[in-house]
Amino acid sequence: MDKRQAIGSWxxxxxxxxxxxxxxxxxxxxxxxxxxxxxxxxxxxxxxxxGALFIDWGLCVLVGWPLSGGDMRATxxxxxxxxxxxxxxxxxxxxxxxxxxxxxxxxxxEGGVRLTLPRAVLRSVLLALVIPAVVWDRDTRGLHDRxxxxxxxxx
Numbered sequence: 001m002d003k004r005q006a007i008g009s010w011x012x013x014x015x016x017x018x019x020x021x022x023x024x025x026x027x028x029x030x031x032x033x034x035x036x037x038x039x040x041x042x043x044x045x046x047x048x049x050x051g052a053l054f055i056d057w058g059l060c061v062l063v064g065w066p067l068s069g070g071d072m073r074a075t076x077x078x079x080x081x082x083x084x085x086x087x088x089x090x091x092x093x094x095x096x097x098x099x100x101x102x103x104x105x106x107x108x109x110e111g112g113v114r115l116t117l118p119r120a121v122l123r124s125v126l127l128a129l130v131i132p133a134v135v136w137d138r139d140t141r142g143l144h145d146r147x148x149x150x151x152x153x154x155x
Contacts, residue, residue, distance in 0.1 A: 029139045044152040048103045055099030084128050092120030110149045123148035
């Protein structure tokens with residue numbers, strides 16, 4: 001077997017290479033969670049999730065700027081605090097931040113239930129720590145979503 005085939009190319013990625021070698025990857029993203037492969041209710045695509053994050057961060061910087069008195073270093077700290085509060089309040093009540101609403105995404109609990117407030121707090125705090133958000137599983141759920149038993153879906 002060619003080493004390139006075993007490793008996977010940078011174009012197709014390791015998942016495609018593993019599937020070409022006959023490894024069962026367990027179906028589409030979200031199948032283990034009972035989610036459809038595409039359309040409403042499917043796992044949210046990464047591009048939309050990052051887009052929603054950038055929209056939310058921009059809003060938080062706009063709110064953090066006057067709170068910091070115009071100090072750029074303090075603005076980042078205020079923006080992070082505003083982001084955590086925004087995420088807790090919006091995800092814990094309506095299931096989506098303003099950025100997620102604009103890009104037609106929603107955060108739900110595993111099993112399709114509404115995310116409870118304690119789980120929204122856990123998710124938001126872990127998201128603010130960044131590291132849990134960049135450790136993904138095969139369903140592209142970050143560690144913050146796994147630990148809070150939540151999933152981002154399309155609406």
